[in-house]
Amino acid sequence: MYSYKTGIDQIDRLSGGFEAGTNILILAPPMSYAEQLAYALAKPVTGEYAITLSTNERAAEVVDFFKVAGSDKRFIGVIDAITKGSTPSIVDTPRLRFVSSPTDLTGIGIKFSNMIEAIFEGDFSDGETGLFPPPIRFCVNSVSTLLMYRKLEVLYQFLHVLTAKLKKIEGVGIYILNNESFDEKTLSLIKQLMNCVIEIKIEQNTSYLRIQGIRGVGSDWQKFSVNKGQVTILP
Amino acid sequence: MISTGVNGIDNMLGDGIPKGSRVLYSMEPGVDGQIFMISSLCRAIEKDLSCLVILPHSTVETFINDVRAMKAGLIDLSSEKIAFIDSIDRERIQKSSHHPDLVQHEWKARIAKVCRERKIDVIFVYFDLLSEDFGIERGLDILKQGDSVLKPTLILELLNLEGEPLLSRFIHDFSFDLVISIKSSFLTLPHFDYFTLVHTSWSPQPARSVPFITAEGKIVPYIPRIVVTGPAKSGKSTFVTNASIEGISVDRVGADGDPTTVVMDLGRLHWKGFDITLYGTPGQPQFDPLIPGMFKHTMGMILMVDATKPQFLPRAKEIIGMLTERSVQMVIAANKTDLPGRMEEKEIRAALGIKAEIPLFFISATNKADVRHVLESLVNSIAQFP
Numbered sequence: 001m002y003s004y005k006t007g008i009d010q011i012d013r014l015s016g017g018f019e020a021g022t023n024i025l026i027l028a029p030p031m032s033y034a035e036q037l038a039y040a041l042a043k044p045v046t047g048e049y050a051i052t053l054s055t056n057e058r059a060a061e062v063v064d065f066f067k068v069a070g071s072d073k074r075f076i077g078v079i080d081a082i083t084k085g086s087t088p089s090i091v092d093t094p095r096l097r098f099v100s101s102p103t104d105l106t107g108i109g110i111k112f113s114n115m116i117e118a119i120f121e122g123d124f125s126d127g128e129t130g131l132f133p134p135p136i137r138f139c140v141n142s143v144s145t146l147l148m149y150r151k152l153e154v155l156y157q158f159l160h161v162l163t164a165k166l167k168k169i170e171g172v173g174i175y176i177l178n179n180e181s182f183d184e185k186t187l188s189l190i191k192q193l194m195n196c197v198i199e200i201k202i203e204q205n206t207s208y209l210r211i212q213g214i215r216g217v218g219s220d221w222q223k224f225s226v227n228k229g230q231v232t233i234l235p
Numbered sequence: 236m237i238s239t240g241v242n243g244i245d246n247m248l249g250d251g252i253p254k255g256s257r258v259l260y261s262m263e264p265g266v267d268g269q270i271f272m273i274s275s276l277c278r279a280i281e282k283d284l285s286c287l288v289i290l291p292h293s294t295v296e297t298f299i300n301d302v303r304a305m306k307a308g309l310i311d312l313s314s315e316k317i318a319f320i321d322s323i324d325r326e327r328i329q330k331s332s333h334h335p336d337l338v339q340h341e342w343k344a345r346i347a348k349v350c351r352e353r354k355i356d357v358i359f360v361y362f363d364l365l366s367e368d369f370g371i372e373r374g375l376d377i378l379k380q381g382d383s384v385l386k387p388t389l390i391l392e393l394l395n396l397e398g399e400p401l402l403s404r405f406i407h408d409f410s411f412d413l414v415i416s417i418k419s420s421f422l423t424l425p426h427f428d429y430f431t432l433v434h435t436s437w438s439p440q441p442a443r444s445v446p447f448i449t450a451e452g453k454i455v456p457y458i459p460r461i462v463v464t465g466p467a468k469s470g471k472s473t474f475v476t477n478a479s480i481e482g483i484s485v486d487r488v489g490a491d492g493d494p495t496t497v498v499m500d501l502g503r504l505h506w507k508g509f510d511i512t513l514y515g516t517p518g519q520p521q522f523d524p525l526i527p528g529m530f531k532h533t534m535g536m537i538l539m540v541d542a543t544k545p546q547f548l549p550r551a552k553e554i555i556g557m558l559t560e561r562s563v564q565m566v567i568a569a570n571k572t573d574l575p576g577r578m579e580e581k582e583i584r585a586a587l588g589i590k591a592e593i594p595l596f597f598i599s600a601t602n603k604a605d606v607r608h609v610l611e612s613l614v615n616s617i618a619q620f621p
Binding site for chain 2 (some may be wrong): 084085088089091092100101104105107108109110112113114150151154157158161162165213
């Protein structure tokens, strides 16, 4: 089975990376580099593809992040739930697709399927081809925003379908959730859909993470930094 | 009658939807089925019907742009015959009161006012947020427009996250007249969408599932692939040729001097609202490695046997054995019944080891009526297979 490298030496050495079909929840307070960590984990290595559902940033900003991190933009797709609000006439391209707002779960689901289909059919990367079957990293930035627009029960069912589909295509999913803005019931329900949880905390201006759910990797708090899409565990 | 905007579905329904009906387009997450509601809306506009479109998730401008993109700009949504209640209106209504009952009342009053003033014929509703805000029952109550015989036709699109139980509620608890469920196989390749006519109140019929593609803003129901297979010389090429409006056959002269298929026969036909592609396999054993590949994503199979040549039945059974793991609908066509020495059905079934549920037809592949009869049986079994 395919393994997705995390880009974090210590983790990749111990575990080989994320197993195909893994869904990872990043639980983090605001201003804690959760977004950078999520994008770093979603950054595709050669032959892989990445799709980001963005409810907070415009597609161009998301693509810029991956470009700065050294990714080939032909393998990056974005489902943008922001831009259409201000630019209703914006049209989809194979890699950039737009939905009316974060409330539009129907649209999000469709664009997600459309992109997966395009990747499998080789219509995604301007004729360039990656591995086959295509390894796909999917990032949701963020579940917190979706929860502001839709009820927990509805979003839970929606994410249940999405995570199951990712397992079926042997992709990995990375989901950001602000753990200070939602109650324990919400966190607990969303966690049920995941098989790996990365928690982030900030203490004295230092970022810490701890990982639960990767075989062979301990769950101690570790200092980390993210720079240009590269995560480094600090001593 | 009101058209669904999809000719194939209108035909299945008789002639469309009776006026005043309640219709649900249920969408499974991820299935690209928004074109169903849009097609119904566009056809209503073409027919000069007054429409109210309720889209709590989107602004009118965004919606119009989306529809233009889907329909390649072929539809004019700026007509005075269309009224909208959109996400901006929703925000205003939500802010009109903190009390849910009053908000519900405000929704109902606003919709009633538009229906009264604009003499609305059809209400199109993107129902997700209304059902989330109020629950399904109260959400539907908002849309109820009196008991007048002139009540508008109501057409809902709903993201169905609950599956069959939700459909059952719309049919049994809320008395919807037409329920169409739009789903995706989510096979990795090819991606595969289909719709099912789950319920029609005015012409009860079994659930029918039909694959579709969207092309140039239209829904095209189709059956992606039917494979015609069987031993050599059983009449597969003749069958494909006589079934098709166009086709090709890749033949070479065989050892006996007659042409034999060495790659495949390919035929296309448009029939009963479906676009059907027929693949005829070669019958010679040396081409067996090709056959499983041709069966990938096949929805139906016609096994041809020569009804006058019992010595070829073991080969036919061998072909069935190669394909037993594939859950495709199958019919048997015992060909060449116009020639003397035809076997009995019992003999063929016993030799092939097939059950009584699998249809077996005695035909002559040179007779187009026979060929169509076999196809009709198979297409019906596919389309009605829930």
